[in-house]
Amino acid sequence: MESWLLPETEIVPSNRAGKLLAPWKADKHAVGTSMTIPVFMAFCGLAAALRPWNRLGSKFIVTVCLPDDFSEESYTRAAQVFLACFTNKRSDHSIVNVWGRKHSYRDQQEALDNDRSIFIKEPHMDLDGDAKLFADAVVNVSPRCRRHAEAALRRSGLPIVNEHVELLLSKPWPLLDKAFQDRRSPLLSFQRLKQLPRTAPPSCSETEAAGPTLAELHGFGAAADWGRDLAIDLTDYKAGKIKWEDVDPGVLLSGPPGTGKTMFAKALADTCMVPLVYGSPAAWQEAGSLDAHLKAIRKSFAEAKAVAPAILFIDEVDTIGSRDTRDNNQLYARAVITAFLELLDGFDRRAGVVVVAACNHPQQVDPAIRRAGRLDRHLPISPPDSAARLAILQHYGEVELDQAHVEMFGLASSGLSGADIKRITRDAKRSARRRREPLNSAHILEHLPTVVALPSDYVRAIAIHEAGHAVVAACMHFPVRDIRLSSHKVEGELTNTLGAVSYSHSAFTRRTRTFYLDQICTYLGGMAAETEVFGSFSDFCAGSHLADLNVVTHLATTLEGALGMGETLIVEDQSPGRLERLRDYNPELRRNTDALISASFDRAKKIIRENRAALDDIVTKLIEKRSMSGSDVCEILEWHNRPKVSLAKASRPGAS
Known part of the structure; x- marks a missing residue:
């Protein structure tokens, strides 16, 4: 974020004759508070950003934008030191607030009633226009650097030792805040910092750069939303604004x-x-005996507790065992899971430690682990969708795909995980290096399954099929969300989805016999459109369990034989294979199901015939744009179905 300042004539305080303050020389008796080493480092960046206002008698309201690497506690105390240097009157109130907190209006009013005020903006927050106008200026604070660390050591009377400088620059701010306290000597603080256990996973090298934040990752959905909320809560907890029970x-x-x-x-x-x-x-478990095993579990929790607030990540928690185990290892498994539950249970026992457990099979996790107060929140992480895969590629490869290659990447990467895309990016970078070329789209696609362009006649056939679904759905008053078409296919892949229509049914829709009949008719809309245009339908209407005829057969059988909505009120079990056996051994059910499907197919063909002109229009636009919204489909249908009472030629939807 660039600094946003008022004109030069306005940002410099009017009292130019005032004496320049030197707050970095102040001690705790002068400013009413002490400056530990981390507070002083924060103060160095803050004082540099606020230099234009560092004069006696100056009055200001300034917003300071903290760097990504920050501690709200240290910077807030540093801002209080800066304001306290302007006066020795204890009755004066130093106003330091954080944007985005509750009572924002009250904070602004309080700032207006005082001569000087500093508002802090954290990196994850965006300032609106009102906040920018309220402050005299919005300035950036530089992150901590070696010069700040060396100045802090000199002020504390310590020699400048590279090891101490590196600790001040590499350790997270929360650790520095906890290590350096008023009652503790700086040397003791450095000693305790050096004794901290490693907190990175074994797979991470000590020289590995800081990884991405959740804002830079994609495809995590609800888990990312939860993580962002947790970050805010932990910030408030560290600032003493909420209790651990609220995290x-x-x-x-x-x-x-x-x-x-x-x-x-x-x-x-x-x-x-x-x-x-x-x-x-x-x-x-690698620790050895049961006693060593239990000590290893306790050690992990103790390490997290020592650097709290912290996150304890437990991988493959579904393999820890269950108290229901009935074999020769029953007593061993019960002792392990019991010890784990004891450490996991309660807020007081692990205050400051957030446990994030991961597993492949959540159904195998002992129910006691998921009890309230332990790991009661479950967030599935699904394979990334097309948009998320593209964002993951851009993150790892730092390359923008050509627009023509975006669709091919979406097809070729279908079903790939983030780890798969990372490997592909690594291979593509290697190929680019070998050829002494900058990384581009071609290198990425080279390491993906081959994607071939579909013939235009084949693309048109797919467009007709999908447009048929959309037309019938709209006539059934089913809300169409969008319709998509692909012009490429993964070579040798039989399960590619070359086109799709998505709907947005309400969860509260009454599913009556009429609803199911309309749904069956909609599924048959693609076949009906192919039949009306070509005189027959193709084999991709059947075969897969997700194909139109397969779904329709299942729905019709369910309607006639399992829901009491057919010839009788008798219902049957819908367990896998049960309905198929009913059709095989109940000729009457098979005839009724066939008659229902045939009648629905005739109904779908009638709808297509009545809306043939609209279908052709939708097909043309779908081939051109590759995707259409549901509102576009409805607009075309309405245009073709409205009464033609004027001799003047009306413009068609989408026409220029």
């Missing part, structure tokens, strides 16, 4: 291998700016 104690993540559960935990820790401690049942 989520943990979460259970589940998903197939490679969906990025470990990456999520690292990004969560970076977003919350807290240490990440790694543990897993496999690593704990």
